[in-house]
Amino acid sequence: MLSSPTVRTSLIFTAIAVVSLVFADIAVTSANPWKDLGRFFLGIITPDFFSTEGLATALLRTVAFAFVGVALGSVGGFLLALAYRAYPVRIFCAFIRAIHELFWALIFLQFFGFHPLTGVLAIAIPYAGIFAKVYSEILEEADPEPGRLLPPGTGVISAFLFARIPDCWVQMRTYTAYRLECGLRSSAILGFVGLPTLGFYLESAFSQGHYSDAGAMLILFYVLIATLPLWVKPKLLPVYILGAPFFLGEGMPIVWGNVTRFFTQDIVPSPLKNEEGWAGMGSWLGELFVDQALPGIWNTVILTQIALVATGIIALLAFPLISTHFGGPARRTGGHVFLVILRSTPEYILAYILLQLWGPSMLPAVVALALHNGGIIGHLIGRQSSSIALRPDAPSGLDRYTYELVPRIYRSFLAFLFYRWEIIMRETAILGILGIYTLGFYVDSAIQNIQFDKAMVLILITASLNIGVDILGRFIRRKLALQTMPTC
Amino acid sequence: MALNFIRKLALTSLLFFTASTTVYAQTFVFTAIPDEDETKLVERFRGVADYLSEELDADVRYIPVKSYAAAVSAFRNNQVQLAWFGGLSGVQARSLVPGSEAIAQGEEDQAFFNYFIAHKSTDLERADTLTDDLRGKTFTFGSKGSTSGRLIPEYHIRNIFGEAPEDVFERVGFSGNHTRTLRLVESGTYDVGAINYKVWEKELEDGNINTDDVKIIWKTPAYPNYQWSIRGDVDQNYGEGFTDRVRKALLALDDPELLESFPRSAFVPASNSDYEPIRSVAKDIGIID
Incomplete structure (x- = not known):
């Protein structure tokens, strides 16, 4: 078994995560975590839809920003995809998508x-980078045959x-619709x-312990996402996009x-602004690097590696919930609802909730990242496992899980996991804003201190780290010959 | 179909940009640092907006923000013209907007102070200074940009222990605001926290503190805190003498309910120089360059 490269890779990553655990700050620091968790679930089952003034408007704005942001992102991404062969365009796209929406917003x-432009661009810019990459991949894989059959003299555009x-239209449309959910x-x-x-309202409700209000908002949000296929119809799309x-x-x-x-001023490093020249610049950068960037990178990497393996474990545990090889339709429906909730709740919100309940440490972040990403991967491989035809005399129960299904879905499981590696790291960095000492913490501190020059350098460092992990993830997927479709 | 789709998108973006550059009526907008529970802030400052609208005979609006820095940025960017800042955020904001001035502060802000509070499990007792018993405990500030939640406590911690907070305490956090600091220390999530005395007293008065679980262990020396700051170009944009009218209106505010919501007994005149001590402390700690 150890001779299998996928097993070896899995073991190496698990070992890294275990070592990271030694250095990680994992603790429940609140005195009554279970009492608070109980109050939170009580709030969820006793939602109060009417106490938050402006909730309907907030939902409308949420939808409007998503539509306009994704629409602009997809147009921008499409145009960039046309020039995606050019190396600078690739670099540019990798760069803009390596910066999280929240950083763009900040x-x-x-x-x-x-x-409104702040919110629209915060979504449109990173999404354009992602769209460019995915569209270009779709376009490249298009069947060249129809092109060869065109009469000579046909223009390039035609x-x-x-x-x-x-040939690509359906795929592009599916992917764009999927991004709308993101x-x-x-x-x-x-x-x-x-x-x-x-x-905006969710944060207020949670931080003040108004769990019934928060519960109502979360439920509305799940309903909004779950009903997407019902109200987003191709024919209505122009109406939405024009109206949004x-x-x-x-x-x-x-x-x-x-x-x-x-x-011209804010983001110019302060030594240059104060005319201390390059010597001053060196010590400014050095100090920033040692005091903030290094601890930020260290914590971001540690947390990412733990969350990555935890995500894998959750995904492997969760996929049988929706697989047709286990349990009847009732349990599968339950499983679907559970996984929809996991993957519709952004990591940021999950981490925020858990931080409120368990107190500050890396634990809430790990659990949030693992639940959300594990929910997504679990859903995908669960669906895939349902399409596997087993022999009629195949074992059942645990044996079916361990000997029949896991080995068959393991490669695509790893492919999804390594695809999400970079996404997990991007989220890990951003969770710093919530008070975990990852790169986002230092970016947020610099912004809170009105030191945008420092904030920009730290954001650039974060982006480079993400690009690095993206490249490494792709390298590993290629090495192991893993193929995957993009997820967000 | 694709082309059609693209054309529609292009049209939309065009519409969007024209829609977003509409000229706005000259509304006088103010904000406040989010130092407490948002519901309270919105209630309080809507009252102030109504009061100012009437006194100034102008359209006055309050916008809530999510962070201290957002309040400073909005002031700097002229998206708000007036703000209720803490000592530090006021200093930061005014240094970024030439000509801006502190025009009024709460009676109590002339000699404001902080409490260090501790959870019962720490067995810490009230003392005249911070003692070595605090070492190894967990500690929470309020917001990163707060005067009473961050600047002053950090200053005293460094002064008394001769070390950075991260070295004195086992774990250092930022709760976000004073109400949350109180809740986190009360519930034992953190052993010790630093809180604005006004928030403590108001919550105590309203019966929101379980004094069996959390108590005061130290009161800091006094320092100047909250103030109303106004941009320097307000007269130019809203009419000659507008700043003076705002100042007069704020100083004349005597609605007991509104004052109680701050809670302040009255507003008194303030000037930029009142906040020199805050600036020098912030410089010492390296929060401002």
Whole structure:
């Protein structure tokens, strides 16, 4: 068994996670974690839909920001996909998608302030980077045959539109619709930094212990996501996209001088601004690196590695819940609902909830990341396992799980896991805003201290780390010959 | 179909950008640092907005923000013209907006102080200073950008122990605001916390503190804190003498219910120089350059 490269890789990653556990800060620090958890679940089952003023508006804004952000992102991404062969375009796309929506929002908040553009761009920019990559992959895999059959002299654009696009259209549409769901999640969490979406009210309700209000918001959010296929129809899409911009709210007017100031002064490193020259720059960077970037990177990497393995464990445990090889339809429906809840709840919100309940340490973050990502992967491999045909005399129960199904889905399981490695790291960094000492903590501190120069350097470091892990993840997937479709 | 779709998208983005550059009426907007539970803040500052609208005969609006830095940025970016800042956020904001000034502070803000509070399980007793018994405990600040929740406690911790908070305590956190600091120490999530004395007294008065679980272990020396700060270009944009009218209105605020919601007994005149001590402490600690 050890000769199998997938097993070896799994064991190496598990070993890294175990070693990381030694260095990680894992603890339940609150005095009454179970009492609070009980109150939280009580709140969920006794939701109060009417006490939060503006909840309906917040839901509307959440949807509006998601539509406009994803629409702009997909147009931008499509245009970038056309030039994706160019190396600089690839680098550019990798870079913009390596920066989390919340970081983009924090950046735009500094000069656009509470203008709708802040939220729209925070979604559109990283999504454009992701769309560009996925669209270009879809376009590349299109069947070249129709193009060869075109009469000579057909223009490039016509050829592209009539021979290439039709072959990719369904796939692109499916993926874009899928991203819309991701967009709703992103839009909701933007509220945590002050945009008028669901997260704004969710944060207030949670931090004040109004669990019934919070429960109502979460339920509405799940319903919104679960009913997506019912209300997002291709025919209605233009209506939504045309209408959405009008429901973003007014926000505050943009003062363009602020934009200039941000780029020409705020983010210029302070030694350069104070004319201390490159010598001052060296010590400024050195200090920033030793005091903030290094501990941030260390904690981010440790937490990511633990969360990655925990995600794998949750996924492997969860997939039988929806697999047709185990249990009847009633249990499967239950399993589906459970997994939908896990994957519809953004890690950020899960981590926020658990932090409130268990107190600050890496534990809430690990559990949040593992539940959300494990829910997504569990859903995907569960669905895949249902399509496996077993022999009529195949063993049942635990033997069926360990000897029949897990070996058969293990490769695609690993493929999804390594695909999500970079996503987990991106989220890990952002969870720092909640007070766990990952890179996001230091970025947030710099912003709270109005030191945007430092914040920008730290965001760049975070982005580089993500790009590094993305490359490593792809390398491992290629080495192990694992193929996967993109998830978010 | 694809082309059609793209065309629609392009049109939408165009519409979006025109919609977003509409000219807005000259509303006078203010904000406040989110130092307490949001429900309380919204209630309190809507009252202030109504009061100011009437006194100034202008459209006055309050916008809630999620962080101290967001309040400072909104003030700096001229998206709000007036703000209820803490000592530190006020200093930060005014240094970023030339000509801006502190125009009023609470009577109590002239000599504000903090309490260090501890959970009963620590067995810490009230003393005249922070004692070595605190070493190895867990500790929470309020918000990262808070004067009474961060700056002053950090200053005293460094001063008394000669070390950074991370070295004195086993675990250092940022609760987010004073109400949360209270809740976290009361529930034992953190052993010790630093809290604004006004929030403590108000919560005590409202019966929201279980004094069996949490108690005061130290009272800090006094320092200047909260103030109303206004941008320097307000007269230019809202009419000559507008700043003075805002100042007068705030100083004349005597609605007991509104004052109680702050809670302050009255607003008194303030000036930028009142906050020099805060600036020098912030510089010492390295929070401002």
